[in-house]
Amino acid sequence: MEQQAFVIALVGILGIGAQWVAWRTGWPAIVLMLAAGFLAGPALGILDPQAAFGDMLVPMISIGVALILFEGGLSLDFRELRKYGGGVWRLVIIGVPLGWLLGSLAGYYVAGLVWPVAILFAGILVVTGPTVVMPLLRQSTVQQRPAALLKWEAIVNDPFGALCAVIAYEYFRYVGDGATMVEIVPPLIIAAVIAGLIGYAAAWIIAWAFPRGFVPEFLKVPVLLVVVVGVFVLCNAIEHEAGLVAVTVMGIALANMNVASLRSIHPFKQNIALLLVSGIFILLSASLDFAQLRQFEWQFGLFLLALLFVVRPATVLISLAFSSVPWNERLFLAWIAPRGIVLVAISGLFALRLSDLGYADGSILIGLSFAVVVTTIVAHGFTINIVAKWLKVRGESRPxxxxxxxxxxxxxxxxxxxxxxxxxxxxxxxxxxxxxxxxxxxxxxxxxxxxxxxxxxxxxxxxxxxxxxxxxxxxxxxxxxxxxxxxxxxxxxxxxxxxxxxxxxxxxxxxxxxxxxxxxxxxxxxxxxxxxxxxxxxxxxxxxxxxxxxxxxxxxxxxxxxxxxxxxxxxxxxxxxxxxxxxxxxxxxxxxxxxxxxxxxxxxxxxxxxxxxxxxxx
Structure with a gap:
């Protein structure tokens, strides 16, 4: 117990300390958090989350990601979508399948992964995620439209990336039994729809109960957090990763139901999200294993370059072709796509499952996902303001x-x-x-x-x-x-x-x-x-x-x-x-x-x- 308390305290100190240093220096907070966790974990051996929490580590991180997605959903207002919705829908409807296809080709032909592993990993790679995009936008000076497109894409694509991975896994799991895509995909889509309906129903109940005084003011935040966690766990029981769909829908629905009493809890939920992002990033980088890094091969380096300079640019430019988004903003969106904790968490989960199915490359996913996270965070974190200035999408830099x-x-x-x-x-x-x-x-x-x-x-x-x-x-x-x-x-x-x-x-x-x-x-x-x-x-x-x-x-x-x-x-x-x-x-x-x-x-x-x-x- 003392070891766990020490780890919790150290994670808090490192996470918030990195945020403070980022505020003082102007450096990207996500880069500093990754560096702090890496130094405390594999470099110095002070912090070992797996030894401290054991089997509880993955559920803890999963619930943290769910709360972050819900908080992100609360910031998405449909009035903003009416202004930028054309670009958002293109990045979701066209960008997700296109990114999945191009990522699969890069994984197979460049990284040398077998097709099942390449397809599953590419599904997860469509995720950018609010855990990395929101801190990046908070510290940068990007104009309103490209910032809004990045924010919407990050939050909406998160559950879609998880569902892509689930679909790929379920297909390769049952393909040996003669199952077809028609038999596998519809039940997964139905499960996602059910999860979305559960999330919407939970939001409606909250929006109905809070203004009528059924929940006292001092219990509103605890009730909301408990409902989010409950909805996430319930929907995950229906189908793996369907809980991410549910909490995202719940957050977006609640944000657009005009619940006046929710305004008073906005500062609290923002603080919770900041603490969770900081803690999860420290746990992420502290969990990195040198043994996994040693599996890194030269093809993986080429794969990272392909991901940065081919897959993402092609996905965005094709998705936004003939749209009203200006060219300079398209090029900016084509470059900025950091990956975070959701990628590592889902990759770690499916790596074990793929290994159980007999795919040897499955174990490589953990180290490769860490490499993607570190590369994209460093590359995009240090260049976002520079690229924004070059492409003239930078907002006001003076206070x-x-x-x-x-x-x-x-x-x-x-x-x-x-x-x-x-x-x-x-x-x-x-x-x-x-x-x-x-x-x-x-x-x-x-x-x-x-x-x-x-x-x-x-x-x-x-x-x-x-x-x-x-x-x-x-x-x-x-x-x-x-x-x-x-x-x-x-x-x-x-x-x-x-x-x-x-x-x-x-x-x-x-x-x-x-x-x-x-x-x-x-x-x-x-x-x-x-x-x-x-x-x-x-x-x-x-x-x-x-x-x-x-x-x-x-x-x-x-x-x-x-x-x-x-x-x-x-x-x-x-x-x-x-x-x-x-x-x-x-x-x-x-x-x-x-x-x-x-x-x-x-x-x-x-x-x-x-x-x-x-x-x-x-």
């Missing part, structure tokens, strides 16, 4: 700013940020309020930011910072509270609450975003000062002109708002923290028009207060 609320103050801020090449988007539900921003050439989005449809109509990926600055302070707080789990609590901002009067109306600090300006300017404060002539200014710092020099040339009442690092990262001056400006930074400040302007604005504020006092006295 972006999302501003909610079109007011004169936010439009002035957006102009300033747009002028220093920071990606900025101004969101408002009023065409009239957005008109000055559109006239100034600022990117805008007309719509309600809290509307669920906005998630699918507006790509939020490029935006790392959010500022909610509408005239309604309660609404700003709601926006910050809604987006804090996705963008980060340290990256959602709103203006302060102003003076001491009206404390009873102040929003709880736990719900609010971080307050802009160290002075705590409120919405009314910035609007009043802008009417008095206050403006945004940018100041470039250098080795000979530091922040103190900048303060010396700016009006005395100037308030620093943020600084922009050379790489585009934004750091804000708040009441709680102040970044340390350095040479090369650009400081954005909000200040009076000048010394004279400051005196005039101060006099105007005194006059305004005096007038308000007279009104109250009267």
């Amino acid at each position: 972006g700013l999302l501003i909610v609320g079109a007011t004169p103050w936010t439009i002035a801020l957006a102009k300033q940020m747009h002028g220093i090449s920071t990606p900025v988007m101004l969101v408002d539900a009023s065409w009239l309020r957005l008109k000055p921003a559109r006239a100034a050439g600022i990117p805008t989005y007309h719509g309600e930011i809290l509307n669920e449809a906005t998630e699918h109509n507006l790509d939020l990926t490029p935006f790392n910072v959010l500022i909610a600055a509408t005239d309604n302070e309660a609404y700003n707080t709601l926006v910050c509270s809604e987006f804090a789990p996705e963008i980060g609590t340290d990256s959602v901002y709103q203006l302060g609450e102003g003076g001491d009067d009206g404390d009873h109306r102040k929003m709880p600090a736990s719900l609010r975003g971080r307050a802009l300006f160290a002075s705590g300017f409120s919405v009314a404060d910035v609007h009043q000062r802008q009417m008095e002539g206050w403006v945004f200014r940018k100041t470039k710092l250098s080795d000979h002109f530091d922040i103190e020099d900048a303060k010396g040339v700016l009006p005395e009442a100037t308030n620093m708002l943020l600084l922009v690092k050379p790489n585009g990262r934004m750091r804000f001056f708040t009441h709680a923290s102040a970044p340390e400006p350095q040479a090369g930074d650009v400081v954005i400040s909000f200040s009076p028009p000048g010394k004279k302007g400051e005196e005039e604005s101060a006099a105007a504020r005194r006059a305004a207060k005096a007038g308000a006092a007279k009104v109250q006295t009267a």
Whole structure:
């Protein structure tokens, strides 16, 4: 038991540690996780998952893959499919059988595998899988359409690849008894359909029960996880690997049933998926056996090259021929196809079964599947951003700013940020309020930011910072509270609450975003000062002109708002923290028009207060 606890703790440390290093360095997380597991496992002998968990290892990994597929299905909305569905269906309907055929030919003629093993292995190879594609997309800057096509292909093709392997295995299992494809394939398809119906029924029950209060809030996540695992195990009992079909259908169905209560569990299920992906990758690479690697022959190297440069490109280019997908995006999709844990898990399962049927090449599948995983992850992980840049499908690489609320103050801020090449988007539900921003050439989005449809109509990926600055302070707080789990609590901002009067109306600090300006300017404060002539200014710092020099040339009442690092990262001056400006930074400040302007604005504020006092006295 102590050994198992040590392995679990070490897997967690290595997996999340690799994710953190990837975040700090920008290296592909999946490559770092593979390297960490390999070093701890076969290289140093510290980690041996098979010895620690024994026969429980495969079921554990299978259930983890099922939960990852379900979580991936929850991210697939049919409204997104309506935009990119033509490419998705081509990659599934044409791409799966075509990839299976080309992979089989490469396995037989290039790798030298016998036909049964080559056909079965090629069926598994149609899988890319969310365990590798999602982390890759999370750390890359790929435009919305190719990213969506990769995501849909990875999640939808996962169960199809497993079914291809099952069909091949069942055929070679019974072919000696005179069975034909007509006798073998229909029952497997029926089993897959039944599994899909079970998954849909489970999703319908969840969608019916949760909003009606049949499950309390604190039990919704545990109930959902238990139902997913139960559906997976039940459908696997009907037919091998049919559980993958069931959980994928369950996730997609649930995502499109408009269950409002599921929004509250999205951060949790994303965290679960991240932990599972990290743990499974560490277990995968730590389970690698040098004895299996020694079976690697020179033909297998040629097979990997054929897989990268012939099979995948031909599959994608033929599948998307005469489609609306542009050529540069087709070429990008033709290159990116990393394989992950599903390939190794299914290959390991069928390798043993093929050996039992008398196919000697069956045992080779485990080492070959590891070689495919390592090669594709390293090749695609390190080149995805480079290829995306070459083919002009790369999204914004500089951190972006999302501003909610079109007011004169936010439009002035957006102009300033747009002028220093920071990606900025101004969101408002009023065409009239957005008109000055559109006239100034600022990117805008007309719509309600809290509307669920906005998630699918507006790509939020490029935006790392959010500022909610509408005239309604309660609404700003709601926006910050809604987006804090996705963008980060340290990256959602709103203006302060102003003076001491009206404390009873102040929003709880736990719900609010971080307050802009160290002075705590409120919405009314910035609007009043802008009417008095206050403006945004940018100041470039250098080795000979530091922040103190900048303060010396700016009006005395100037308030620093943020600084922009050379790489585009934004750091804000708040009441709680102040970044340390350095040479090369650009400081954005909000200040009076000048010394004279400051005196005039101060006099105007005194006059305004005096007038308000007279009104109250009267």
